[in-house]
Amino acid sequence: MGRIANDMASFIVEGGHKLHGSITPQGAKNEALQVLCATILTDEEVIIDNIPNILDINNLISLLQDIGVQINRVRKGMYRFRAKNINVDYLETQEFLNKCAKLRGSVMLVGPLLARLGHVCYAKPGGDQIGRRRLDTHFIGLMTLGAKMRYDNERMAYIIDAERLQGDYMQLDEASVTGTANIVMAATLAQGTTTIYNAACEPYIQQLCRMLNGMGAKISGIGSNLLTIEGVDKLHSTTHTMLPDMIEVGSFIGMAAITGSELTIKNTSYRNLGIIPDVFKRLGIKLEQRGDDIYVPAQEHYEIDTFMDGSILTVADAPWPGFTPDLLSVILVVATQAKGSVLIHQKMFESRLFFVDKLIDMGAQIILCDPHRAVVIGHDHKMTLRKNNMVSPDIRAGIALLIAAMSAEGTSRIDHIDQIDRGYENIEQRLNAIGACIRRAE
Numbered sequence: 001m002g003r004i005a006n007d008m009a010s011f012i013v014e015g016g017h018k019l020h021g022s023i024t025p026q027g028a029k030n031e032a033l034q035v036l037c038a039t040i041l042t043d044e045e046v047i048i049d050n051i052p053n054i055l056d057i058n059n060l061i062s063l064l065q066d067i068g069v070q071i072n073r074v075r076k077g078m079y080r081f082r083a084k085n086i087n088v089d090y091l092e093t094q095e096f097l098n099k100c101a102k103l104r105g106s107v108m109l110v111g112p113l114l115a116r117l118g119h120v121c122y123a124k125p126g127g128d129q130i131g132r133r134r135l136d137t138h139f140i141g142l143m144t145l146g147a148k149m150r151y152d153n154e155r156m157a158y159i160i161d162a163e164r165l166q167g168d169y170m171q172l173d174e175a176s177v178t179g180t181a182n183i184v185m186a187a188t189l190a191q192g193t194t195t196i197y198n199a200a201c202e203p204y205i206q207q208l209c210r211m212l213n214g215m216g217a218k219i220s221g222i223g224s225n226l227l228t229i230e231g232v233d234k235l236h237s238t239t240h241t242m243l244p245d246m247i248e249v250g251s252f253i254g255m256a257a258i259t260g261s262e263l264t265i266k267n268t269s270y271r272n273l274g275i276i277p278d279v280f281k282r283l284g285i286k287l288e289q290r291g292d293d294i295y296v297p298a299q300e301h302y303e304i305d306t307f308m309d310g311s312i313l314t315v316a317d318a319p320w321p322g323f324t325p326d327l328l329s330v331i332l333v334v335a336t337q338a339k340g341s342v343l344i345h346q347k348m349f350e351s352r353l354f355f356v357d358k359l360i361d362m363g364a365q366i367i368l369c370d371p372h373r374a375v376v377i378g379h380d381h382k383m384t385l386r387k388n389n390m391v392s393p394d395i396r397a398g399i400a401l402l403i404a405a406m407s408a409e410g411t412s413r414i415d416h417i418d419q420i421d422r423g424y425e426n427i428e429q430r431l432n433a434i435g436a437c438i439r440r441a442e
Contacts, residue, residue: 009442011440013436015408017437019431020262020435021263022263025265026424028207028242031207032052035048037108040069040109041212042215045082046081047079048241048242053076059099066095083116086117092121105178110182111181115186115188118164122157122158122160123156123158141182145183145187145194147161164191167190167192184205185208188217188231190229193228200320202320211238249276255406258334260298260300263296266293267292268293280331283342284338301339302338303338304335312341313341314344329400332376335376336378340380345372353372356368361388364379384409386408387405391416395424402427406431
């Protein structure tokens with residue numbers, strides 16, 4: 001597999017280098033977490049292409065192997081999965097619970113395992129320290145389909161049982177992406193019809209639904225927030241290619257803009273980027289769609305738009321087709337060198353803005369209003385950010401700090417970069433290939 005976790009590793013970043021040429025985004029991390037879990041729903045072979053070689057995905061692949069899924073690498077990014085013989089005994093072990101607890105995406109094993117086996121034992125998942133991510137939506141949805149659930153205090157685990165799930169109507173209390181994925185996967189093998197209202201409709205959920213339909217599921221309403229799933233008795237083999245990672249696409253647009261570089265981002269699946277290009281344009285960043293590529297010209301200055309009445313622009317996250325919370329930290333960093341001001345409103349997670357004090361240390365003008373809102377007053381490149389020694393608190397703040405360091409004067413250090421490795425494949429080699437100067441220090 002790929003790189004293993006090393007929380008002692010650091011990036012040494014020499015700022016001020018221009019980027020040039022082209023870069024291709026990796027496969028989408030958040031889609032991979034869903035479609036890999038879906039391979040459990042059939043005992044036939046499923047081939048998935050464009051899987052990124054990153055920590056979170058490699059950990060999930062390793063967990064699937066422990067469960068008994070046969071996994072063969074066909075070539076870089078392409079794997080064959082066959083969940084013919086699931087190791088039911090292993091699923092009851094403390095080791096399985098411990099591994100689930102360390103991996104955020106493991107929660108999406110619950111739906112497929114429950115649908116396939118009728119029983120699952122599950123520990124609370126780990127992942128980013130960006131505030132509480134509740135699992136109520138997942139469990140309420142599965143219980144609506146007839147699952148019985150209890151909490152085992154001794155093992156600190158949820159025990160969920162269902163002889164055969166029954167289709168039903170439900171309205172989700174929040175448009176949770178992973179919650180929707182979990183319920184959809186479980187519902188494909190349930191008896192009767194399941195209707196999910198207020199379903200998440202992100203491109204990654206659309207991809208999961210298309211893959212499941214390729215396996216013989218009957219899902220309609222794909223791309224909307226009203227999904228209908230007619231249960232089937234069995235799913236079969238399929239081949240699926242994953243979308244490029246929209247968070248990487250946005251990160252590369254931000255890097256080009258803040259370093260005043262000309263850059264082409266290849267194979268972006270532009271129509272699946274939604275509002276992302278428009279939000280960067282509102283910061284004054286010029287970008288062109290060229291086929292499926294995005295061309296960012298070199299710009300000395302970019303000026304933040306105001307609203308039509310002249311008031312300060314607000315960029316806020318929202319469920320799809322709104323702006324993804326995963327790119328707010330990138331927008332925030334890019335705005336520090338824009339002309340004008342912007343209010344960044346992070347609605348979904350309460351600790352995702354806590355990295356801004358590192359940017360303030362670097363000379364950025366940011367007012368942190370509360371855990372959810374920050375006002376950025378741009379320097380218009382009249383003052384470069386200063387070098388700094390930093391620690392990456394989570395995946396998305398990690399890439400934002402890397403972008404800040406790339407634009408800063410002098411050499412910065414970012415510790416705890418296993419957080420960046422969790423979401424970005426060989427990021428320093430790929431960025432160095434287009435002109436960055438980043439060194440990994442183990």
